[in-house]
Amino acid sequence: MRTKQLLAAGLLSASALAWAQPDVAALARDLSLAVAVDSNKGAAAGAPCVELGADWGSCLKGRLILHNHGSAAVPAKDWTLYLHSIRRLLRVDSPDFELSHLTGDLYRLTPKPGFAGIAAGAKLELPLVAEYWMLNNSDVLPRPYLVAEGQAPAVLARNDDDDASYLLPLPGDEWKSPAGEARPLMDAAERYREFARRGPQLAAADVAARVIPAALRVKPDGGKAAVGGLSWRLPALPPDARAALAQRSSQLGLAGQGLPVSGAVVKGLPADIAVAGGYRLRVEHGGARIDAHDAAGLFYGAQTLLGLIPQGGGEIPTLTVEDAPRYGHRGFMVDVARNFRQPATLKRLIEQMAAYKLNKLHLHLSDDEGWRLQINGLPELTEVGARRCHDLNEDSCLLPQLGSGPDNRSGGGYLSREQYVELLRYAKARFIEVIPEIDMPAHARAAVMAMERRYRHLQQLGQPEAASAYRLIDPQDRSNTLSVQFYDRHTYVNPCVPGVPRFVDKVVSEVAAMHREAGAPLAAWHFGGDEAKNILLGGGFQDLSGKDPGKGKIKLAEQDKPWARSPACRALLAGQPGKTVADLPLQFAEDVSRILARRGIVTMGAWQDGLKGAKSPKDFATAKVMVTEWDTLFWGAAKEAHEFANKGFQTVLAMPDYLYFDFPYELNPKERGYYWASRATDSYKVFSFAPDNLPQNAEVMTDRQGKAFEVPSEAAPARFAGIQGQAWSEVMRSDAQFEYMAYPRLLALAERAWHRAGWERPYRQGERYQLGVSHLVDRAALNRDWQQFAAVLGWREAAKLEGAGVGLRIAPPGLASGAAGVLTEFPGQALQFSPDGRNWTPYRPGQGAEAPYWRGVSGDGARFSRQEARGGD
Known part of the structure; x- marks a missing residue:
């Protein structure tokens, strides 16, 4: 019998149990886990990467290090350690432990018979082989936890920190x-060289007439206007938008009466600004006037005025601005599914999006790791799908993922219906459209497991018809698959069972009702559609009989495409001659489009691989189809984006190598982020992005290895719908981490989404671009433009962000030898130096000389960059 049964039967006393088992709470206080990498080139170091089935034969050799910090020995049995890894753990070479994979990034390490325990103060090192490599501290996730029968799971206290590193320093050039x-x-030192390459830093006075994003035309007239407050007189704006401007003014310290600002929607503007969002702003000594094409233009003109004013007020130049947006879609995607973002953080984001004229908030509301929106009639979606706990049956919650711990120390939460409606209203008042995404048919495990709980519950109540109504799987499907993030077939909804279209329609109708209640009708729905595949059927694997030294060996015959062994899908495909399971994702997209069209939704959106094979938007029932293009430029995204746009799809550029804000700012293991497409994406790189001429980017930046690559302008010219930044959240467990990663890159995104710079070359077929080979791009003009942007950000906008409570990244300084050898990413950035890394002195130019330790500091003195040592990290 299990221990609980023995206790219930009176065959085991509580005192005997306490004697027989370790105290996991005490053990968790004393035990720690660290990871050491010995070689990221595992095969060269003797690891059997190919035989262990590593993708492309790539693996690392390292160690799991268990350290007993306590005064008593770690017992030899009756406990299990659960740990997370974003890399597939292929083998632990120890006779004392068994390693098993549960789901996603969750693994179990169990002592074997014969294990002798860990003595007080001792370390136990377990040789490890893992897929690919570990290059950044954030590759190792926190919160491993201990489990023993009859006791609450306990997180290892020394690993319970979102910001600490549990990867030991990488040796040599690892x-x-x-x-x-x-x-x-x-x-x-390298940072100093990089900052210096971008040219001299400007003074605040040099950019007094410049705003972020840059305007189309600015004509200063040499005068000045003092602004200590603003009196808004914009009756053509809706009341909620006027309230939003008043709130922003107050946030900037401009509350109360002051410079009168009048405005109206007018005709007769110049043709290039007589478009949606276009406006003309005149600032004079006695007031400001906004003439706009529409209400959005009035709002953006007001934001430009606010952009000219320093935090707390001051003098601004008198001038005339004529302006209009570059793209209709100026977006930012927030993944609230992997790790939840609090409503207050999302509101701060909306405020800043509005300030910098971004207008589309794409909310990724569901994924394998979480469902984040309350849906009336389907409470299990949030009861189960929004929580993580140690329930191996996943009846009350999802299993822990992404370092959440067994008790939602990070990752958990959801938007209630009321919170979502309030968020919609908040965004609408700032001319921002919220585009909800419910990701299907893959990345859907949270929904699948929640609906399985619903099914079991209603079956127990004797309601089989209701139980099956929203079931998302074929229970007879035995397909053997592994998803991109290491989930089995429960990661996919099954497009062949009747519960799926009913579920989609139910969710869409409930979300549409929330939008109607908010006064922001649901116009666009993003269904995801990405990565419906088995990664083990990719090009990096071969059968056990294979001879390729660069591909992992697996039993290919045991691997299936999604739904390959589903009787429901076999029956459906039997009535469609020539169709296979490979056609089901696109067929699912067509089914979703019909549901959306019936609900009156104009636009269906999808990640581009979700619409692979579609001939045109006419394949779908919605009036418009939006493609979010997320391939990299060095893997052919330029050609693919042009092809989608020229077929008539509304194509939104979301290139990971430029526009993924979950990637590190710079190539340094101490910077957080995934890096499969870019190891360094700082604000300068985002600023340098040329979206209208995608091949041009190959002359300005390298690929993910820092190597030059060529992109030819071979496709027919195309017009894109816009661009969008992405904040995926696998390694953003806290809202503070999210804001660090989002800001200040968000401002560079806004610059490119709103304004086409003069250094961006027009797209011309037949041109070829490659760094160091072609010499078509005016790099000097790019750097001059950057200098102005950086000065506005450093002298004016950073203080505004901090005043709004935004935790933007404070960059470490660049350091060369000598008193003058100090540079910051943005001018105006405060620094401190120290002789010992403990006692800090504010930096003034010419001071510090050869001080060994330096750090950046926020304007309010509350936050710091990581500490840097002169001459190296």
Whole structure:
């Protein structure tokens, strides 16, 4: 019998149980887990990467290190350690422990018979082989936890910190990507060289007439206007928008009466600004006037005025601005599914999006790791799908993922119906459209498991018809698959069962009702559609009989495409000659489009691989189809984006190598982020993005290894719908981490979404671009433009962000030898130096000389960059 049964039967006393088992709470206080990488080139170091089935034969050799910090020995049995890994753990070479994979990134480490325990103060090192490599501290997730029968799970206290590193310092050049690395480590000296390459930093007075994003035309007239407050007189704006402007003014310290600002929607504006969002702003000594094409233009003109004013008020130049947006879609996607973002954080984001004229908030509301929106009639979606706990049956919650711990110390939460409606209203008042995404048919495990709980519950109540109404799987499906993030077939909804279209329609109708209640009708629905595949059927694997030294060996015959063994899908496909399971994702997209069209939704959106094979938007029932293009430029995104746009799809550029804000700012293991498409994406790189001429980017930046690559302008010219930044949240467990990663890159995104710079070349077929080979781009003009942007951000906008409570990143300084050898990313950035890394002195130019330790500091003195040592990290 199990222990609980023995207790219930009176065959085991509580005192005997306490004697027989370790106290996991006490054990969790004393035990810690760290990861050491010995070689990221595992095969060269003797690891059997190919035989262990590593993708492309790539693996690392390292160690799991268990350290007993306590005064008593760690017992030899009756406990299990659960740990997270974003890399597939292929083997632990120890006779004392068994390693098993549960689901996603969750693994179990169980002592075997014969294990002798860990003595007080001792360390136990378990040789490890893992897929690919570990190059950044954030590759190792926190909150491993202990489990023993009859006791509450306990997180290892020494691993219970979202910001600490549990990866030991990488030895030698192990920070380099084994796939090749052509760039140096971004240490203090290299950072100084990088900042210097961007040219001189400007004074605040040099950019008094410049705003972010830059305007189409600005004509200063040499005068000045003092602004200590603003009196808004914009009756053509809706009341909620006027209230939003008043709130922003107050946030900038401009509350109360002051410079009168009048405005109206007018005709007769110049043709290039007589478009949606276009406006003309005149600032004079006695007041300001906004003439706009529409209400949105009035709002944006007001934001430009606010952009000219320093935090707390001051003098601004008198001038005339004529302006209009570059793209209709100026977006930012927030993944609230992997790790939840609090409503207050989302509101702060909306405020800043509005301030910098972004207008589409794409909310990724569901994924394998979480469902984040309350849906009337389906409470299990949030009761189960929004929580993580240690329930191996996943009846009350999802299993822990992404370092959440067994008790939602990070990751948990959801938007109630009321909170979502309030968020919609908040966004609408700021001319921002919220585009909800419910990701299907893959990345849907949270929904699948929640509906399985619903099914079991209603079956127990004797309601089989109701139980099956929203069931999302075929219970007879035995397909053997592994998803991109290591989930089995329960990651996919099954497009062949009747519960799926009913579920989609139910969710869409409930979300549409929330939008109607908010006064923001649901116009666009993003269904995701991405990565409905089995990664083990990818090009990096071969059968056990294979001879390729660069591909992992697996039993290919045991691997299936999604739904390949589903009787429901076999029956459906039997009536469609020539169709296979490979056609089901696109067929599902067509089914979703019909549901959306019936609900009156104009636009269906999807990640581009969700619409692979579609001939045109006419394949779908909605009036418009939006493609979010997320391939990289060095893998052919330029051609693919042009092809989608020229077929008539509304194509939104979301290139990971430029527009994924979950990637590190710089090539340094201490920077957080995934890096499969870019190891360094700072604000300058985002600013340098040329979306209208995608091949041009190959002359300005390298690929993910720092190597030059060529992109030809071979496709027919195309017009894109816009661009969008992405904040995926796998390694953003806290809202503070999210804001660090989002800001200040969000401002560079806004610059490119709103304004086409003069250094961006027009797209011309037949041109070819490659760094160091072609010489078509005016890099000097790019740097001059950056200098102005950086000065506005450093002298004016950083203080506004901090005043709004935004925790933007404080960059470490660049350091060279000598008193003048100090540079910051943005002018105006405060610094401190120290002789010992403990006692800090505010920096003034010429001070510090050869001080060994430096750090950046926020304007309010409350936050700091990581500490840097002169001459290296």
